[in-house]
Structures are given as C-alpha cells and as structure tokens.
Amino acid sequence: MAIAGLLDRNQRTAPASSARADIVPLPHRTCSVRRFERGEPLCSVGEPFRTLFVVRSGSLKSYVVSRNGLVQVTGFQVAGDVVGLDGIDRSAYQSDVVALADSAVFVLPFIQCEQWSRDSAYGQNLLMRTLARETYRSHQHMLALGTMRAEQRMAIFLLDLSQRYERLGLSRSEFVLGMLRQDIGSYLGLTLETVSRLLSRMQRDGFLQVQGKSISLLDFPALWRLAGTTPEYDRHLPLDPIVDREGNLAAAH
Amino acid sequence: MAIAGLLDRNQRTAPASSARADIVPLPHRTCSVRRFERGEPLCSVGEPFRTLFVVRSGSLKSYVVSRNGLVQVTGFQVAGDVVGLDGIDRSAYQSDVVALADSAVFVLPFIQCEQWSRDSAYGQNLLMRTLARETYRSHQHMLALGTMRAEQRMAIFLLDLSQRYERLGLSRSEFVLGMLRQDIGSYLGLTLETVSRLLSRMQRDGFLQVQGKSISLLDFPALWRLAGTTPEYDRHLPLDPIVDREGNLAAAH
DNA sequence: CGTGGGATTGAGACGGGTCAAGACTAGTGG
C-alpha cells in the first residue's frame, strides 16, 4: 500500500503512524501488535507520546542523547518489558528506542491505560508499580555507574541478562547478546574496547565463554563474586505484566 | 490523625515514637506536616511503604546502598519535590532519605493518593507524570555518570541547583550547599577530594566563589560552557506540585 | 570471494582515585 510505503521511507523521523500493513489489530483485544525489524526505531525524543510499547518477542535498546551528541543507553528490553513510560510527563517521548532484533511489540494507546487505571484498582496499581520499578532500576544502575569498577559493572550486567532470560524460560547460562559492544559500553559507562577486554579477560579466567555475540556463563559463583552481591539479593518479585501474551490488559487474579 | 499514629509505631528505626509532637495535622487537609531535623531519616530501605513525602521547606538527600556498602546518592530534594515514590512497586521504600537541614515535610498517605487518582483525572495524570519525571531525571543523571567528565558533571550539578533555587524564587547565583562534599561526590560518582579540587579550580578560574558551603556563581556563560549545554535546553516545564503550599492535594485549574 | 562493519589487542597517556598531612569550622563543655 502506498501510504505504508511512504511511511516506511520516513521511518527515521516518523515511525509511529496509523494504517500500516504491519499493524495487526487483535480482535476483541485492547491493543495491537506491531513488528519492527532490526534497527528500526519505535519512538524517538520529542515525538508526541500516545502509546506505550510492551515487548512480545525480540529485544530493544533505549537511550538518551545529550545536546552535544553524547549517548547513554538506559536499558535493554526483552519480552514483557515496557517502554515509552518516560513520555507521560511531557506528552512527548524522552528516549529513543530501537529494535535490536526483529521484534513484535504490543502497542498500547495510553488513553486506554488511563481508562483502565480509572476502571480497575488493579490496573491502576500495576501501572504505577511499573512506573515506580523504572525508577528503582534507574537508581540501581546509577549505583553501578557511580560507584563500581568496570569488571563489577560487567558482571552485574551479564548476570542481570541471565536472570531475565531465565525468567522467560530460556537458558540462564547461554544466550546471545543482541547488542553491539558499543551499546554495552554505553550502557555501562565504558568504551567498547574496555568491554571487549573485560569479556576476553573473563574468558581467560574461565568465568565464561564468548564467541562474537554468543555468550555462555560458566562459573556463576565467580561472576556473583565479581558482581559483589548474590542471586537472592537481586531477585525481583515477578512483576505482573501489563498485558498478557495475547495482548489483553491484565486482570486481577 | 489515626493513620499518622499507626504509621509511627511501624517505623523501623530511631526517628519514630508514637504520638509525636512534631506531627501537625492540618484541619480540613488531606495530609499532615511533619518536621525532621538535620540528619533525621524520613524513611529507609525495606520499611513498609504507606506515605509519600513532599518537601515544604528545607532539603533532603536520597540514596541507595549496595549490599557491600557502596553508597550512591540519587538526588537532593527541595521544596516541592516528592520522595518515596520508589516504594510503590514493592510496598516498601527502596531508598534511604534523610533531612539535610531542619525541614518541614508533607506526609501523604498513599491510599489517599490512589483515591485521588481514581476520583480525579487531574490527580491521576499528575501522579503518573510525577513518577515519569523521576525516570526522566534518572536517565539524565545516568547520562552524566556514564559519559561525562568530572568537571562537566560538577557544572551541571551546580547549574541544576541554581535553576531549582531560582524557580523557588531564591537567588540563582548565591546559595548554600546543604550537603557535604562527600554527598556531592557520591551523587556525581566522584570522590570528595575531586569535588573539592574542582570547586577550587573553578574558583581559581573565576567561575564561582566558594567558602565552605556558601557558593556564588559568577560566570554563568562559562559554567554553561563547561556543562556542555545551554539554559533553554534544560529548562523544564514547571511541574504542577502534588500538593499546594497548604498541603491540599492539587485541583485542576 | 571480496568488502566493510564490528571486534580484538596492544602501547601509551591521563583523569581521577588513593593515601596522607594539615587547615578550617562548628559544636560542646568548661
């Protein structure tokens, strides 16, 4: 279709628009699914905020850019994670988000979230908890950026990924890094060279094995020791997802 | 008020004793005012979350502590700022907050906020925007911690303080740092020695004058240059406060 | 089979940390 084609060429600036071929409305559902291919932006700073995104499959990275071009990756998202929340305050997205791999994403009109929040105490609670958790995550990451050494940050990063994959029912020890070394570096406040060296060193020390983007964690106790904490301490309560696997706004159970 | 009394008995650490003289219920108001003296904690990690705090006067610092004792100051709060929001997710505070100076703080039972949010679209919106803004702030600070040099972080910190004081109707160029060098260092991911050296150097360069905790900013253009940005860029839309100066939950205007 | 983006590895520089000594300041009690 002509419109979609046109829009596609425009994606850089205007990724979110109506009437796209890849927007699949779910019957009787509160939100639609949209597919993004690797590298495609979901939203970018300043764009009018109208929807939240919930990852169904694939992965994303979010980042902010300073006026003079400094980039800080603020997080990586996988299935179940929500992005777009920071757009609420000013009705404009405050982060850039792009797909790291081909991904399917629930597109949640924020108006419906607000309505849901008004109708259901559970929805209200879930939405606010999701927002609050973002803050918590950010504070924990500030702790890493502000006080920890490169090796410790890296260990925490890897173990965090591992835990998240495990919670999704995937292997906690073997997975693929969807992002570039540079992305990891930006997230951890390091250069890509330092990231590379750290991975090499950890491999030399037998803590893990790395081959390009494929990682397998070999020595969890050692990694936790590097991270300076233990699994129990960081184990989060599972947060009920905003939408279920079919795209329904969650209901109280 | 009954709620306030109940809360007090539950407060884990020192600051609380029941039926305190410093809890002043405001007649016909939705929240009470409580006074905290310098160094007194408002809340600490793990404590049951039941209230938000809104600074009426004075100032606070919030920080998180890692398992092995690393401390990261996550923010400094002055009049109008809200703390306690990160407690929403797990019904337990996730940060420690202490008063930097003798302060008066509105104590907002969260149940009332939820009710307010359900009753009033304005309240709902304001609450969520407040939460989202926390995330935004954190992301901006992550950018500083992850990508910027010490001097740049310090300049940004000073200018941010300056802007906030200005917005409160105080001098934007002369103010008192309520926190220790160590607190500034922790906030900026630096050591207290580096903070001290930076202030000395900026004074030597004529950008500011510092005498203990008293600061006067002398050369704003230079400071903005160090900060690598400009005033307009960082000027936030004024966020309507959750409560007004009398402690009423805000109403739509 | 080329080609180019990404990753690795090395050598050197430097920002900020660490350690240590001294100065200042605000409380505190005499």
Add this chain to the structure above:
DNA sequence: CCACTAGTCTTGACCCGTCTCAATCCCACG
C-alpha cells in the same frame, strides 16, 4: 567567652584503571 574536639575540607604526591589511538583480525553479507 574561650578552648577543645571531632568532623569536614583542602591540598599535595603518587598510582592505577580506563580511555585514546592505532593496527589487525574476524565474520556476515553481498
């Protein structure tokens, strides 16, 4: 009111972790 003290701040010298710059390697993709 002053002297004492403990906490805070400043400053210096040195060191180390990470960045920078650069060469090379690897691999996915055309």
